[in-house]
Amino acid sequence: MSGALSLREVSKTYDRVRAVDRISLDVVAGEFVTLLGPSGSGKTTTLQMITGFVDPDEGQIILDGRELTALASHRRNIGMVFQNYALFPHMNVEQNIAFPLEARGIDRAERRRRIGRALDLVGLGGFERRLPRQLSGGQQQRVALARAIVFQPPLLLMDEPLGALDKKLRDRLQLEIMELSRTLGVTVIYVTHDQEEALAMSNRIAVFHRGRIEQVGPPAELYERPASVFVAGFVGDSNMFTGTLDAEVLRSGPWQLRVDRAKTACLGHATAATIVVRPERLRVEPASVGDEAGLAGIVRQAIYLGATMKYVIELSDGRRVNARMHAGSQSSSIGVGDAVGVSWDIADGIVLPGEPEQTSLAGEPDGSP
């Protein structure tokens, strides 16, 4: 099976800003890998270097043992779905899908056969004569997909392909794209800034931040064992307590929070650290249960989300945490204004070095060791 992609120490600098900073990534043939990150994190630039729209300053990009960087875009044999689909407005659906086949000199009969199969795969048989502007957003998306796979590329790139669609359609197309990629056995590199989409679709996710890959791993690993405060904050909701690590506790504001020694062994004494707790791992109990209940706080909002309840709790030092639990569990009797205690299992507190980045308004943290 072909479609093994390998990026080695790839860098790109624009105007002295390192858009992509020595990125390495190995993708196995047939794998679905998502590049996830906020805008400006370097994921799109990385994609453009794979397609050849942007030349890397250094590093190698290798597809099935072949160095790509020296090849022009049109010789790389990569399928790509663009964010705005980039369908040719003056060609109908059939002509659009025929375009890559004609460029490869494939004869008419074979073109017909392949176009028919590609359209069947995306469920658009019978739309051959339509012009792109006569199609809905979802249909255009499918045409773009058909056009990208019709020449059977080993590698399929997708640049935020579902960004312009509404939520329902997006969910359905997510499933379709996953199924299609499995059917074809094609390797997919998928770019998005939507962490839910990344968690739902990928075999592995590469989290981009400031031109570097912060962590690569399967969705569950990113969620359960984030490698950095940034990853913890970007993938899934989280509550963060920052402070100074001191023996078995983290001093954070008025509190001393206990940490798992085994997990923090590698962190030095008196270093800045953050405890990350996912909302569904927080325990919220009425304050009357006893002093052992944990951090004292008052429920400010209780939001009914169907299967779950979400609570916003203001702790005694003024900061807020989110908690989530099954609606209908014993705690669901808690209401707005109630005094509660918040706690968690030590094992559920993920301890990470450093602090979350401040918002731009607050400026950069000093980061002194």
Add this chain to the structure above:
Amino acid sequence: MASAAVSTRQRARSGADLWALLAIPGILILGAFFLLPLVLMALRSVTDPSPANYLVLTSSSIYVRVLVNTFVVAGCCTVICLLLGYPYAYAMHRAGPKLAAVLTIAIVLPFWSSALVRSYAWLVLLRENGVINGWLLSAHLIATPFRILRTNTAVIIGMCHILLPFMVFPIYAAMRRIDPTLLPAAAVLGANPFRAMRKVFVPLSLPGVYAGSLIVFIVALGFFVVPALLGGPRSMMFSELIVTTVYELLEFGQGAAMAIVLVASALMALAVASRFVRLGDALNYGSR
């Protein structure tokens, strides 16, 4: 959609489309000082003294010859402006912001500056003891001064200089409307740069080409200043003939008839071409 809904509601409320009334002063001015004179002239062409005015065109071969020459010159200008203008528009489109600004200014200035001034400049440059001949002679590139003043060549040079913006603006506008991701898309789908241009970019820029060619041709048909200053008797254009008829021969009825013939030629060109062209695009210069 939304604005249509608003004006419908307004109409329902006030009984009349108030916005539409605002155009009245403009319509009156254009009606009185543009449309009415043309209508009166059309009337005059058949009443002063009679429709026989139109027969003047058959009275001497000069009229037909000048009319044919006018079409030939306009056609040459259209082709030359297209050949010069398409690559120029493409360069404007692909250039970085600073170069694009320079190229735009270089094309906007001629559009707005006086045809008279530029014809005069070409007169100074092209005449036998003019600037260009002076250079070529002193560089020993030619032995005797060339003579192109008073020929169609000089007229076409001067006209293309003035008409080029009419070609470049619509083509450039059409190029700007092309989604910039289409060329990368064509490349990644396997099309080499030449194929991507031929199959994607050029077809999508064609509306601009049609519009530009039409405008250049129609405007060229009516040129007067350039052929009058740079041309000679053999390169005369129809507008010159009309001015002579009215201003020197004082044959007002005949002049009116000839003016109507010129407008009719332009309208015919317009009618033939309007199937391909969005005229509104072609005329939207000022805002660019």
Add this chain to the structure above:
Amino acid sequence: MSPARLHPLLLGYAIFLAFVLVAPTLIVALMSFSAGVLLRFPPQGFSWRWYGYFLGADTWTRSIETSAEVGAATAAISAVVGTLMALGLVRGRYRWPQLLNGLVVGPMLVPPVVIAIGLYFMFVRLHLVGTYSGMIAAHTALALPYVVVVVSSSLRNFDRTLERAANSLGAGPVRTFFKVTLPLILPSVGAGALFAFITSWDELIVAYFLSTPAVRTLPVVMWGAAQDTTDPTLAAVATFLSVITVAFLLIARLLGYRTRAA
């Protein structure tokens, strides 16, 4: 997407053509400062003498005044009427919108000689030949379309929710227009007025037919002189005409950029 580098040949071509487009006017401008009596390039010496002749002669200075007055009046009338017309065309609904659009673009497409002769015939009867009002009326008809085109395009980009917001905040239609709409389209109205001025300032043929020895615009006088001679005074006149045009054009473009930013 990264713009592919412009091919050096194409780049060279474009720069060369840009130069050729500007060069003739520039060369004439340089020659107008010649100290010699003949038009030569490069000019012999430097002097203002031809500008002295030009600005010292009654015929020329009177025609400058005429041109400036006609141009200013044309610009003012065109700006007001053209803005109203653009509002009407963009926002009103008409039974035959194509016909109206034809009327607006007509003066740009009909050969100027034809318009000039038509106006001449009509103005002879109305005794408007050789009058300021006749010249202004004619130039307004020629310049109006430019104002309409510029202001219309700015109105089409205008976000009308701003007006609805003003309405919802209690401003009536008139107040909304003067406090919200007009300030936002004003730069393009200004640009339109400048284009109208330039149209009138450069216009030769209509002015030629409608002028008398007493009332002549600068291009008409220059046209008369250019038939007989190419002496450097004409180079000075041509440069003067161009400098005014270019100055107004640059202001108009600056206004255009402000409109886009708004």
